[in-house]
Amino acid sequence: MKKVILFLVVFCSISIYSQRNYGTPIHDKLPDKLKILRRLIEVNNFPKSIDPIKIDDRYYWKHNTAILCKESEIKIIEYGAYLFYNNTWNLRKSYPLKELNKNFGIKKQIMKQSQPYTWTNNWRTDSSVYGGWAMWYFIGVTQKGEKVCGYEKIETTEMLLN
Numbered sequence: 001m002k003k004v005i006l007f008l009v010v011f012c013s014i015s016i017y018s019q020r021n022y023g024t025p026i027h028d029k030l031p032d033k034l035k036i037l038r039r040l041i042e043v044n045n046f047p048k049s050i051d052p053i054k055i056d057d058r059y060y061w062k063h064n065t066a067i068l069c070k071e072s073e074i075k076i077i078e079y080g081a082y083l084f085y086n087n088t089w090n091l092r093k094s095y096p097l098k099e100l101n102k103n104f105g106i107k108k109q110i111m112k113q114s115q116p117y118t119w120t121n122n123w124r125t126d127s128s129v130y131g132g133w134a135m136w137y138f139i140g141v142t143q144k145g146e147k148v149c150g151y152e153k154i155e156t157t158e159m160l161l162n
Helices: 002-018 097-104
Strands: 042-046 053-055 058-061 064-068 074-085 088-094 117-119 124-126 132-142 147-156
Touching (some): 042 132, 064 147, 074 097, 097 117
Parallel strands (some): 042 147
Antiparallel strands (some): 042 064, 053 058, 058 124, 064 117, 074 088, 074 132, 132 147
C-alpha cells in the first residue's frame, strides 16, 4: 500500500510541475508598437477559446481570424502573432506581406472599407498539447497617412476534444 501511495504522490507531483502555465494576459498590457497606435482595425477570432483535437500524431487548435475596418480603406504594412508568457507579450511571428492575399484574400495589401476578410484555416498545431494565449495583430496605414492597428487575444486550452 505504501508503494501505491508513493507512486501516486510522485505521479501527481510530476504532472503538476510538467504542466505549462503561461498566465493570463492583463487587458491593457500591450506590446509597445501597438500601444501608440489607434485601434481602427477590428479583429475577431472564432471561437475565442479553442480546445485541441488530435489527428494522427499532431494536435490542432482549429479556428479562424477575421478583420475589418469600418472607417476607411487601409493598407496593411505588418501582421502577425504574439504569445503571452513571462508576464508579457512576446512576438511569435510576423508574416510576410506576400502571404496576406493567400491567407486573408487581401489583394495588394489593401483592405477595402467595411469589407470583411477571413483566414478560415488559421490553425495552431503542435506535437504536444498545452494551453496558452496568443494575440493576432495588424498594422496599417489609412488613406490620410495615419498608422493604425488592430489586435485580438485568443485562448488555446489543453482540454483534448477526442
